[in-house]
Amino acid sequence: MLISFILNGQETCLEIEPDWRLIDLLRDKLGLTGSKEGCGEGECGACTVIMDGKAVHSCLVLALQIRGREIITIEGLAKNGELDQIQSAFIKNGAVQCGYCTPGMIMSAKALLMQNPHPTNEQIRIAIAGNICRCTGYSKIIAAIGEAAGN
Amino acid sequence: MEFHKERGAIMANQISDQFQYVGKSFPVQDAWLKVQGEATYTGDMVIPGMHFAKLLFSPIPHGRIVSIDTIKAEALPGVIGVFSHLNAPISAQPHRHTDGAVGACSQLTFNRYRTIPQQELCPEDESLFPETVRYVGDRVAAVVAVTMAIAAEAVKLIQVEYEPLPAVLDPRDSLAGLGAAIHPGGNLLHEYHLEAGKPEVMPEDSITLSSWSRAPKMHHAAMETHVCLADYHPSGKITIYTPCQGAFGVRTIVADLLQMPYRLIRVVKTTMGGSFGGKQEPILEPVAAFLARATRRPVQMIFDRPETMVSTMCKPVTESTITTTAAPDGRLLDCRVDDLFDAGAYATSSVDHAHAMSKKILRLYQIPYYGHRSRTVYTNTPISGGMRGWGAPEIITAMEIHMDRLAKKLALDPAALRAKNLVCPGDLDGVTGMTLGNARIRDCLEKGMISFQWTKRRARTQDEGRFRRGVGLACAAHKNGMYKGFPEYSTMILKMNEDGSVILNTGQHDVGCGTLQAMKLIAAEGLDLDPEMIDVLEADTETGPYDFGCYASRATYIGGACALGAGQKMRQILLQAAGKIFMVPSQHLATDRGTIFIKGAPERRLSYREVATKAAMEFNMELIVTHTHYGTSNPGVYAAHFAEVEVDTCTGLVRVVDYLAVHDVGQAINRMMVEGQIQGGVQMGIGMALCEELKIGADGRTINNSFRKYDVINAPDMPEVKVLLVEEGGDDGPFGAKSVGEIALVPVAAAVVNAVNHALGSDLSDLPLTPQKIIRSIYGVKSSETGVE
Numbered sequence: 001m002l003i004s005f006i007l008n009g010q011e012t013c014l015e016i017e018p019d020w021r022l023i024d025l026l027r028d029k030l031g032l033t034g035s036k037e038g039c040g041e042g043e044c045g046a047c048t049v050i051m052d053g054k055a056v057h058s059c060l061v062l063a064l065q066i067r068g069r070e071i072i073t074i075e076g077l078a079k080n081g082e083l084d085q086i087q088s089a090f091i092k093n094g095a096v097q098c099g100y101c102t103p104g105m106i107m108s109a110k111a112l113l114m115q116n117p118h119p120t121n122e123q124i125r126i127a128i129a130g131n132i133c134r135c136t137g138y139s140k141i142i143a144a145i146g147e148a149a150g151n
Numbered sequence: 152m153e154f155h156k157e158r159g160a161i162m163a164n165q166i167s168d169q170f171q172y173v174g175k176s177f178p179v180q181d182a183w184l185k186v187q188g189e190a191t192y193t194g195d196m197v198i199p200g201m202h203f204a205k206l207l208f209s210p211i212p213h214g215r216i217v218s219i220d221t222i223k224a225e226a227l228p229g230v231i232g233v234f235s236h237l238n239a240p241i242s243a244q245p246h247r248h249t250d251g252a253v254g255a256c257s258q259l260t261f262n263r264y265r266t267i268p269q270q271e272l273c274p275e276d277e278s279l280f281p282e283t284v285r286y287v288g289d290r291v292a293a294v295v296a297v298t299m300a301i302a303a304e305a306v307k308l309i310q311v312e313y314e315p316l317p318a319v320l321d322p323r324d325s326l327a328g329l330g331a332a333i334h335p336g337g338n339l340l341h342e343y344h345l346e347a348g349k350p351e352v353m354p355e356d357s358i359t360l361s362s363w364s365r366a367p368k369m370h371h372a373a374m375e376t377h378v379c380l381a382d383y384h385p386s387g388k389i390t391i392y393t394p395c396q397g398a399f400g401v402r403t404i405v406a407d408l409l410q411m412p413y414r415l416i417r418v419v420k421t422t423m424g425g426s427f428g429g430k431q432e433p434i435l436e437p438v439a440a441f442l443a444r445a446t447r448r449p450v451q452m453i454f455d456r457p458e459t460m461v462s463t464m465c466k467p468v469t470e471s472t473i474t475t476t477a478a479p480d481g482r483l484l485d486c487r488v489d490d491l492f493d494a495g496a497y498a499t500s501s502v503d504h505a506h507a508m509s510k511k512i513l514r515l516y517q518i519p520y521y522g523h524r525s526r527t528v529y530t531n532t533p534i535s536g537g538m539r540g541w542g543a544p545e546i547i548t549a550m551e552i553h554m555d556r557l558a559k560k561l562a563l564d565p566a567a568l569r570a571k572n573l574v575c576p577g578d579l580d581g582v583t584g585m586t587l588g589n590a591r592i593r594d595c596l597e598k599g600m601i602s603f604q605w606t607k608r609r610a611r612t613q614d615e616g617r618f619r620r621g622v623g624l625a626c627a628a629h630k631n632g633m634y635k636g637f638p639e640y641s642t643m644i645l646k647m648n649e650d651g652s653v654i655l656n657t658g659q660h661d662v663g664c665g666t667l668q669a670m671k672l673i674a675a676e677g678l679d680l681d682p683e684m685i686d687v688l689e690a691d692t693e694t695g696p697y698d699f700g701c702y703a704s705r706a707t708y709i710g711g712a713c714a715l716g717a718g719q720k721m722r723q724i725l726l727q728a729a730g731k732i733f734m735v736p737s738q739h740l741a742t743d744r745g746t747i748f749i750k751g752a753p754e755r756r757l758s759y760r761e762v763a764t765k766a767a768m769e770f771n772m773e774l775i776v777t778h779t780h781y782g783t784s785n786p787g788v789y790a791a792h793f794a795e796v797e798v799d800t801c802t803g804l805v806r807v808v809d810y811l812a813v814h815d816v817g818q819a820i821n822r823m824m825v826e827g828q829i830q831g832g833v834q835m836g837i838g839m840a841l842c843e844e845l846k847i848g849a850d851g852r853t854i855n856n857s858f859r860k861y862d863v864i865n866a867p868d869m870p871e872v873k874v875l876l877v878e879e880g881g882d883d884g885p886f887g888a889k890s891v892g893e894i895a896l897v898p899v900a901a902a903v904v905n906a907v908n909h910a911l912g913s914d915l916s917d918l919p920l921t922p923q924k925i926i927r928s929i930y931g932v933k934s935s936e937t938g939v940e
Contacts, residue, residue: 033195034188036424038374039456043858046374074188087186091178094823097831098663099185100374100424106186125866132858134372134425135663137830138866140823 003067008076020063022056023047026073034074034103038132045131048104049073055111057130074103077110086110086148093144097135105131109145118149171744172672172682173886174878176823179665180687181422193378193392193421194453201380201449202231204442205302207292207309208462209284212318212531212851213331216282216291216311224294224308229301231446233309235292236280239441258282261408263432264500266400266699267638268407272506274498276334279408279441284313285333285496286531287851288461293438295446299453318531320847322468322493325528333496333529340494341502341527345509347581348520350485353476357484361474362556364549364916366900367844368493369466370459371538372835372863375424377454377463381439383447388415389440394423396431396660397700398690404433405440413692416440420690426662427835428537431702432499434463457856464536465845467501468493469508471549475518481563481571483518488546490525495534501527504535507542512550513581514628514787515592516572521581532847539835540893541703543629544900548839551625551901552916555908564609565905566600569626574787576881583635588786589881591815592626595791598875599624599813603793609909619798620808621910627790627898631882631890632705632782639782641709642696645674645717647725647774649767651745651760653680655717658690658698659710664892665824666706670714672820673885677718679742680759696777704788704890707820711885713780720776728766728774729757786882788889789815792833792902798910800929803922805841805907806868813875817882817889829895830872834864836899840907844919 004013007030016025026032026049035058038046042057049058050072077084086109089095096102105128112119112127119127124145125138133141184190221233236258258281262273280290292309296302319330325338332338353359380392389411395401398418406416423430435452443450454463469492476485490508494501509523538544558568573592580587600606608622633639644656655674661667667687675682690698698710722742729747730737733755741750748756766772795809812829819825842862846854855861880887900918907913907920913928926932 027195032188033191036192036374037194037455038376039858041456041857041859044374044456074186078187083186090186091182094176094178094827096179096182096185097665097824097827098374098423098425099179099181099190100192100663102185103188122867125869128866130865132372132374132863132865133831134374134427134835134863135831136827137832137834137872138869139830139872140827142866 001064003064005066005068006070008072016063018064022049022058022061022063022066025063026058032073032075036100036103038100045108046101046104048107048131050107050111053111053114055108074107077106084110086113086145089144089148093140093147095136095140095144101131101133105133105141109148113149118151121146170676170886173676173820174818174822177668177672177821179824180668180671190422192375192424193380193394196380196392198380198382198449201451202295202297202446203299203302204293204295204439204450204452205299205306206290207306209287209289209291211284211313211315212287212320213333214284214313214315216284217314218312219292220310221292224305227301227305227308229297230305231295231297233292233294233305234280234442234445236282239278239280259408261404262499263404263434263437264503266397266403268403272502274340274502277497277499279437286533287853288533289496290438290462293442295442295450318851320530320532320851322491322528322530325530326491326526330531333531338529339526340498340529341505343505343509343525345523345582346521347513350520350522353484354478356479357476358479358560359474359476360557360560361472362553362916363470363472364552365470365918366468366545366548366839367918368468369538369839369843370845370861371427371429371466373425373427373429376456376459377430377435378452379435379439380449380451381443382449383443388417389443390417390419391436391440392419392421393436394421394426394430395433395436396426396662396702398660398692399658399697400700401433401436402692405437408437409440409444417693420660423662427539428541428702429463432464432536456858460845460856460861461533461853464499464534466538467495467504467535469545471546473549473553475553475557477557477561479561481561481568483516483572485520486512486518487522488512492525492527493530493532493535494527495530495532497534499534500537501535504537504542508546510582511543511546511628514587514630515574515626517574517578518572518581531851533845533853539832539896540629543627543893543897544839547627547897548901548918551898552904555623555905556914565624566596566605569596573626580787585635585785588784589817589879590787590789591877591879592628592789592791594877595789595813595815596626598877599791599793599811602875603811605793608795617799617801619800619910620795621798621906621908622793622795623902623905623909624791624793625898625901625905627894628787629890629894629897630704630785631708631788631884632785633699633703634782634785639705639709640779641698641713642777642779643713643717644696644775644777645721647721647759647763649764651758651763652684653678654686654688655714656688656695657710658696659687659706660690660701662701664828665821666701668824669707669711669820673711673714674718677715678722680745684745704893707888708884708890709780709782711820711888712883713778715885716780717776717778720778721774724774724776725759725762728770728772729762731770732757732762732765784883786889788894790894790898792898794902794906796903796906796910798907798925803925805920805925807837807870807903810870810872811875812872813877814891814894815877815889816891817884818878818880818887819876820885820888825876825891826874828892829874832895833872833899834869836896837903838864840900840903840918840920842919842921
């Protein structure tokens with residue numbers, strides 16, 4: 001079936017299978033491998049993308065559900081090679097180690113700041129509650145998001 | 152030193168300005184790619200024409216495979232082949248088993264922990280596709296297909312008939328001889344005794360205390376699941392792309408199993424999304440390589456989360472009974488440890504792992520006599536393997552919980568009891584006789600006590616209400632590399648390009664913690680060159696130098712020392728070359744960040760680029776060095792951790808509300824990443840203490856084989872972890888650096904458990920301290936714990 005949607009700012013039209021998940025569409029069909037599959041059941045957050053302004057687990061969204069919607073993936077954050085503030089803050093604050101949780105973590109942060117440009121520390125923690133990181137202990141991730149928010 | 156409330160405050164003993172790069176903070180070398188989703192992990196790789204493999208796993212804990220019917224699976228369109236013990240690799244010669252019996256020429260057995268040819272303590276009891284399944288999750292068969300989905304579909308069509316055998320799931324039952332023999336030699340895999348010192352008659356006023364504790368079966372929970380891509384070339388060469396910790400070890404095992412020369416197996420270490428020991432052993436690689444050769448195509452294998460949790464490896468269940476005798480003032484006179492170690496269904500690394508547990512306590516404490524008995528048993532449960540610290544978290548957790556109990560019995564403050572017994576700089580390791588080097592654990596304890604306001608918090612009146620607070624501490628020791636007991640060296644090749652930039656070719660394996668960035672900084676310091684001009688290559692068995700691998704906390708201590716040596720050697724060569732150009736003896740020259748000048752006449756200066764080009768074009772000099780660093784020491788590395796918890800006596804939930812980690816690191820190489828590793832270790836240790844446990848049901852299945860039911864600590868529940876570094880150098884690591892990645896986990900669980908016990912006045916030691924166990928303890932309901940007094 002043919003679906004139309006906006007992907008990283010671009011109008012897109014694609015032939016999809018009804019049983020595809022959004023993560024399959026992104027990774028296998030479009031080669032956008034930035035979103036990772038860490039668990040396949042919406043628990044780890046490594047697959048997080050933004051759909052109509054909200055952070056969602058792309059492993060739990062069916063591809064056909066994005067028809068007519070706007071999707072932002074990690075690949076769509078940097079504009080013309082210039083990193084988003086969150087991306088720069090992650091680098092600068094040591095919030096990146098193995099990097100596997102990083103795309104999903106950044107997308108959760110992006111969704112938060114799109115809604116709430118100046119979150120408290122607590123609000124940041126809750127926004128990334130669905131993103132597991134096994135490397136950093138979260139401290140520097142929270143510091144990075146706080147810095148990107150201008151806190 | 153004052154207690155700082157700043158978020159993530161770091162206070163080093165001396166922030167070094169003596170170095171240009173070392174000791175400062177840098178992101179990991181590929182952070183720039185990772186934040187854009189542009190880092191390529193093995194599961195992101197595509198080789199044109201590649202096929203995909205999915206495995207069939209055993210649904211029963213123990214049984215013989217009576218028949219395998221693969222006809223329907225093979226008939227599914229898109230299926231290339233189905234493999235099982237019926238067509239698995241066979242030995243050309245009769246195989247001698249570990250118990251001396253000679254086996255038929257059917258199944259080639261191996262041990263996936265055997266990194267080097269002729270390695271000790273590696274019973275070979277595993278086969279690619281066994282004829283007898285030994286745990287729920289054991290490999291039974293593999294399907295190779297043109298898509299992952301078809302492979303998964305075909306797996307469901309394989310029909311297997313099993314003859315179930317009695318299973319034993321609990322290590323105590325296995326020790327007692329219940330259940331059927333899982334391997335020909337019986338279920339007691341290994342019994343081991345170690346003694347250090349001589350047992351003496353104990354003085355009359357001495358006090359003896361015995362206590363028991365248990366560390367749970369845990370999932371490493373790296374965010375990247377297990378994955379491997381084996382590429383087959385028509386020439387017969389197999390290239391294995393794998394996020395591994397020992398590429399040369401992978402080669403050894405795969406080549407020996409497939410009976411191929413080592414030069415035809417190339418192993419390339421790829422970007423890794425975390426390991427923590429879970430990817431230290433070749434688990435998928437032998438299977439993928441076999442399938443690639445059998446189908447003559449590249450084969451990609453990706454385990455999903457449940458498969459990774461069950462069918463790779465997990466941290467072992469260990470039970471430790473520790474009996475110490477102490478003088479009334481707290482000095483330890485005698486310490487006996489009795490360990491029960493659950494290897495799971497196959498031996499792999501468990502024998503060595505059990506040995507490792509006997510070598511930690513005497514790195515931390517001075518004890519005149521130490522006796523250690525350990526028994527390792529097979530059970531029909533998921534295979535045990537090393538997790539971050541490799542035995543140290545298990546035994547130190549047990550010891551530090553014991554020390555708190557002893558402190559209670561002796562009416563001593565827990566910190567005071569530690570201070571009576573901790574090692575001092577220059578002390579000898581009671582087990583190996585080696586010097587512990589500049590062992591700064593006492594500094595860690597003292598500085599930590601002041602910063603954490605230990606005495607004040609410990610003396611606080613106990614709350615009576617619903618929420619009870621408590622504080623606990625734990626000390627820890629670990630090592631730096633494998634020197635003594637195993638060969639220990641590292642080789643690197645450093646070459647300078649004509650433009651003055653550098654490629655450092657290493658056998659390193661970055662597990663995600665920024666090892667390559669650290670190598671850059673160290674080489675940069677040695678070479679006197681901007682780290683951005685240096686590129687560091689990771690392990691590639693074909694194009695790179697030999698290296699044992701990234702484990703045993705050797706990457707910085709040994710690998711980093713090698714990088715420094717290589718950088719320094721190259722700098723000398725550049726000085727020689729510049730000397731020729733300036734027509735001045737090289738002693739009269741100095742370097743300054745990629746330039747060389749004449750001392751006293753700094754305007755006479757050449758860039759490394761100019762020197763490199765002239766050397767290549769006029770002096771017939773190639774700027775390349777090969778350097779090998781040999782380990783000749785293995786000092787202790789230390790930490791003292793302090794935790795404050797709040798226990799909700801209504802729900803049994805525990806929150807860690809404050810945490811301080813003090814680490815004796817010698818010299819931080821990349822300061823920000825040293826803190827990051829410590830903070831990450833604390834997340835893992837809190838999980839070990841409070842909520843992480845892989846549970847095996849009565850049918851042998853892993854009940855909680857998903858993140859939905861296996862709890863790890865998320866951001867809202869994580870405390871702010873403050874880090875203090877003690878940097879007194881003094882040992883043989885680069886710039887005095889010692890390890891941090893593994894020891895970061897070692898003291899955490901005990902610090903948290905000790906804090907909970909302080910809050911409740913309890914003696915809990917059966918990890919994890921789940922809400923159920925806490926509630927039972929508060930309301931006096933008996934649990935299954937056996938506390939021996």
